[in-house]
Amino acid sequence: MTDPKDDKFTEATGRDEIADPAPAAPPASGTPVATPPSPEPAGIAHKDAPVASEADNGGRPDRTGKLARPILRVEDLRVAFDIRPRGAWPWTPSKKLHAVGGISFDLAPGESLGVVGESGSGKSTLARAIVGTIASTGGRVMFEGEDLAAMSERQRRAHRRDVQMVFQDPLAALNPRMTVGDIIAEPLVTHEPKTPRKEVRRRVAELMERVGLLPNLVNRYPHEFSGGQCQRIGIARALILKPKLLICDEPVSALDVSVQAQVVNLLKELQRDMGLAMIFIAHDLSVVKHVSDRIVVMYLGRVMEVARSKALVTNPEHPYTQALIASVPIPDPVLERQRQRPVLGGELPSPMSPPSGCVFRTRCPKARPDCAEGLPPMLDLGNGHRVACPYHKEPSVLDAARRMAG
Numbered sequence: 342m343t344d345p346k347d348d349k350f351t352e353a354t355g356r357d358e359i360a361d362p363a364p365a366a367p368p369a370s371g372t373p374v375a376t377p378p379s380p381e382p383a384g385i386a387h388k389d390a391p392v393a394s395e396a397d398n399g400g401r402p403d404r405t406g407k408l409a410r411p412i413l414r415v416e417d418l419r420v421a422f423d424i425r426p427r428g429a430w431p432w433t434p435s436k437k438l439h440a441v442g443g444i445s446f447d448l449a450p451g452e453s454l455g456v457v458g459e460s461g462s463g464k465s466t467l468a469r470a471i472v473g474t475i476a477s478t479g480g481r482v483m484f485e486g487e488d489l490a491a492m493s494e495r496q497r498r499a500h501r502r503d504v505q506m507v508f509q510d511p512l513a514a515l516n517p518r519m520t521v522g523d524i525i526a527e528p529l530v531t532h533e534p535k536t537p538r539k540e541v542r543r544r545v546a547e548l549m550e551r552v553g554l555l556p557n558l559v560n561r562y563p564h565e566f567s568g569g570q571c572q573r574i575g576i577a578r579a580l581i582l583k584p585k586l587l588i589c590d591e592p593v594s595a596l597d598v599s600v601q602a603q604v605v606n607l608l609k610e611l612q613r614d615m616g617l618a619m620i621f622i623a624h625d626l627s628v629v630k631h632v633s634d635r636i637v638v639m640y641l642g643r644v645m646e647v648a649r650s651k652a653l654v655t656n657p658e659h660p661y662t663q664a665l666i667a668s669v670p671i672p673d674p675v676l677e678r679q680r681q682r683p684v685l686g687g688e689l690p691s692p693m694s695p696p697s698g699c700v701f702r703t704r705c706p707k708a709r710p711d712c713a714e715g716l717p718p719m720l721d722l723g724n725g726h727r728v729a730c731p732y733h734k735e736p737s738v739l740d741a742a743r744r745m746a747g
């Protein structure tokens with residue numbers, strides 16, 4: 342298989358094939374199995390070790406030839422929401438919903454990090470905490486070495502310029518009463534009000550062209566554009582301030598499949614050409630792998646696995662990652678019928694009462710009784726590949742059933 346990031350996302354189907362995860366090999370006799378984690382009380386958030394350090398931030402030197410320092414460091418980040426049942430008395434105590442339960446990772450300048458996971462796994466909450474539109478309830482977000490929570494007003498303004506977002510629903514994200522030109526120019530006019538109008542117009546036209554829109558459409562309104570074109574407008578708006586980090590939250594999931602490929606390829610080109618750091622969030626691994634140097638797999642607010650894209654796609658270690666990969670359809674109907682899939686049964690548990698121990702255990706084919714007792718350690722498999730499962734090398738119940746069946 343070629344490097345997933347080198348492939349062009351195919352426009353014909355919008356998808357491409359991801360190999361079935363290799364069946365887990367039974368441990369050789371005498372092979373030490375990772376020690377089960379020590380029991381911890383249920384409900385304590387997962388304190389992951391940083392999933393990548395400066396040393397494995399992609400291992401790529403920056404433009405000056407030095408190993409890049411992280412532009413973003415997320416340390417044991419937690420976000421909980423207070424939830425009060427509808428119709429409850431004002432004095433009824435609220436409950437906590439743990440949307441992000443202790444996540445850590447680094448991002449190098451110019452690096453592209455994919456974040457995947459089912460709906461409700463906390464991806465958007467993570468993004469909003471990094472941008473600063475919601476407050477964290479624990480841990481830290483460090484941007485260029487500065488703690489977001491401790492930033493002065495001036496630093497916060499700079500942070501709002503340097504970190505921009507592209508949203509899921511392109512039309513809903515654009516003000517219907519503004520022209521495309523004004524929509525794209527707005528962040529520039531707000532942050533740099535002294536910019537001459539001629540210069541604003543020049544930058545808008547340049548960006549429209551860069552994202553594949555005809556500059557002579559500058560006076561049109563959003564409803565006159567297709568979904569894909571609206572997303573291009575959203576991307577141009579996000580780039581006008583020349584941000585250092587672009588966070589794309591499900592940027593193509595609301596688009597037609599044929600258009601998805603064009604937008605994914607555009608983002609990939611822009612990220613590479615502008616040297617942008619990028620966080621690309623999606624529930625679909627087949628999309629994420631095309632734009633990401635590394636991928637973080639999230640489940641119920643926790644990191645299950647992190648690895649370089651190719652390693653994660655060709656050699657997924659966590660049962661959840663294996664199930665995610667197996668859920669990507671193969672375009673060939675014969676191969677699709679033949680392949681065996683790890684089944685991911687049941688629903689995502691409520692983040693208001695997550696399972697004790699490993700949060701994935703209630704749906705995991707490799708779960709053992711002791712998985713309920715403590716948080717799984719984040720095992721380092723080398724080359725920045727980390728997995729939060731001490732039994733990732735064990736055969737699953739499903740593997741055993743298949744062997745018995747024949």
Ligand SMILES: Nc1ncnc2c1ncn2[C@@H]1O[C@H](COP(=O)(O)OP(=O)(O)OP(=O)(O)O)[C@@H](O)[C@H]1O
Pocket residue numbers: 422438439440458459460461462463464465466467624692
């Ligand atoms: N403002 C909020 N108030 C209360 N709960 C929230 C809020 N925002 C998110 N949540 C809850 O936090 C959990 C994580 O939500 P989040 O949107 O971050 O997940 P996600 O992985 O991005 O899912 P999706 O792909 O559907 O957007 C969900 O249970 C969600 O209902």
